[in-house]
Amino acid sequence: MEFSNSLIHWYLQNKRDLPWRNTTNPYPIWLSEIMLQQTRVAQGLPYFLSFTDAFPTIFDLANADEEQVLKLWQGLGYYSRARNLHATAKQIAFELNGEFPPSYKELLKLKGVGEYTAAAIASFSYNEPVAVLDGNVFRVLSRYFNVDSDISLPKTKTEFQQLAQEVLDKKNPAVFNQAIMEFGALQCVPKNPDCNSCVLNSSCAALQHKKVSELPVKSKKTKVTNRYLNYLILKDSDSNYIVQKREGKGIWENLYEFPLLETDFLLSEKDAIDQISKMQFYNQKPSEILILQNEITLHKLSHQHLHIRFFELRFASKLPDSKPFTAIEKLPFPIVIHNFMVSNYFNSH
DNA sequence: AAGTCGGGGGA
DNA sequence: TCCCCAGACTT
Numbered sequence: 569m570e571f572s573n574s575l576i577h578w579y580l581q582n583k584r585d586l587p588w589r590n591t592t593n594p595y596p597i598w599l600s601e602i603m604l605q606q607t608r609v610a611q612g613l614p615y616f617l618s619f620t621d622a623f624p625t626i627f628d629l630a631n632a633d634e635e636q637v638l639k640l641w642q643g644l645g646y647y648s649r650a651r652n653l654h655a656t657a658k659q660i661a662f663e664l665n666g667e668f669p670p671s672y673k674e675l676l677k678l679k680g681v682g683e684y685t686a687a688a689i690a691s692f693s694y695n696e697p698v699a700v701l702d703g704n705v706f707r708v709l710s711r712y713f714n715v716d717s718d719i720s721l722p723k724t725k726t727e728f729q730q731l732a733q734e735v736l737d738k739k740n741p742a743v744f745n746q747a748i749m750e751f752g753a754l755q756c757v758p759k760n761p762d763c764n765s766c767v768l769n770s771s772c773a774a775l776q777h778k779k780v781s782e783l784p785v786k787s788k789k790t791k792v793t794n795r796y797l798n799y800l801i802l803k804d805s806d807s808n809y810i811v812q813k814r815e816g817k818g819i820w821e822n823l824y825e826f827p828l829l830e831t832d833f834l835l836s837e838k839d840a841i842d843q844i845s846k847m848q849f850y851n852q853k854p855s856e857i858l859i860l861q862n863e864i865t866l867h868k869l870s871h872q873h874l875h876i877r878f879f880e881l882r883f884a885s886k887l888p889d890s891k892p893f894t895a896i897e898k899l900p901f902p903i904v905i906h907n908f909m910v911s912n913y914f915n916s917h
Numbered sequence: 918a919a920g921t922c923g924g925g926g927g928a
Numbered sequence: 929t930c931c932c933c934a935g936a937c938t939t
Contacts, residue, residue, distance in 0.1 A: 600934085602935095603934095604933085604935095605933090605934070605935045605936070606922090606923085606924095606932085606933055606934090606935055606936090607923090607925090607934080607935095608926075608932085608933050608934090609933090609934075610925090610926085611924075611925060611926085611933085612933095612934090643923090643924075643925095644923075645923025645924045645925085646922055646923055646924085646935085646936090647922080647923080648921095648922065648936080648937075649922095649936085652936085652937090679936095680935095680936065680937090681936085682935060682936045682937080683936090684934070684935060684936090685934085685935075685936085688934065700934075702933090702934045702935075703932070703934075703935085704933090705934090721918085722918065745934095746934095749934055750934090753933090753934080757927095758927090758928095758931070758932060758933090759927075759932090760928075786931095786932095788919085789930095789931095790921090817921085817922095817938090818921090818922085819921090819922065819923075820922095820923090867923095867924090868923095868924085868925095869922080869924070870921095870923065870924080870932095871920085871921065871922075871923090872921095872922095872923095902923085903923080903924070904924095
């Protein structure tokens with residue numbers, strides 16, 4: 569109880585003023601929670617503002633095209649969140665009469681809503697006493713109670729979920745959940761937390777045992793694979809371009825890209841152009857092949873390092889379904905391709 | 918239980 | 929460089 573009171577007191581004095589707080593409307597709360605999954609507040613905030621501007625209600629979101637939703641999501645990453653968000657909006661708008669499921673248990677059934685997000689919405693919107701467990705809560709609890717279980721193991725999640733539920737202030741679940749997460753984000757930070765100024769420093773077990781810098785324990789490390797992407801910008805006689813939607817599983821599902829030549833290893837510039845010159849596109853061969861950068865762009869994802877190069881392939885006639893740049897720029901692209909288009913290429917061509 | 922999915926920022 | 933971020937879903 570002292571833990572809870574201190575956290576809430578700290579929170580009321582130190583909380584950030586964020587647009588999804590000070591409301592119990594589940595729509596903006598849900599929207600913010602999906603956007604903030606594995607995403608910092610500073611990164612998600614502008615997206616939240618543009619979404620609530622474009623889609624003031626869940627009906628507006630439900631009636632939008634997926635392409636428009638993905639375009640607004642462009643650059644935020646983890647695009648399955650946007651696809652699930654849109655699918656869930658349609659379900660709530662058209663099957664549930666626009667009303668969000670009324671409890672943690674029912675919220676959990678929504679696409680894209682897991683244990684954390686269901687608890688967040690249920691507590692913030694309905695004041696239901698269910699504890700949230702996110703990266704912040706793992707860190708705060710592991711330190712305050714000096715728990716060195718490996719948080720990458722599923723059974724540890726169960727252990728912490730139980731602990732979080734025990735310390736939850738059942739009379740103020742909304743404020744408590746906000747408080748413990750905000751405390752983790754601002755005070756009990758991953759590296760070099762300022763324990764001298766911490767309101768919990770007299771009762772923090774990790775601090776007493778000098779274990780703060782070692783907690784939480786997390787073993788799992790994702791290994792990174794290298795991929796080599798050669799994007800072929802097909803430009804036809806009308807100065808129109810070919811783009812295609814990425815289908816199936818893998819990164820960037822349902823986003824657009826240029827025709828892609830992916831290789832298992834890095835080709836020299838000469839070998840790449842050699843290989844491209846042997847390819848046919850709509851029964852035509854390019855009249856000219858240009859490389860558009862001197863340097864290969866290294867785009868780092870958490871689990872893949874993408875080595876990206878752009879070529880321009882000029883054609884002497886029209887290509888089917890080619891589009892002008894003004895049409896292309898309205899489509900959702902991976903941010904690395906979008907950045908290339910706006911900064912390096914289409915501005916000067 | 919392990920793998921996949923993005924992008925950015927802080928130390 | 930490495931690690932983490934208001935995690936969820938698939939295999």
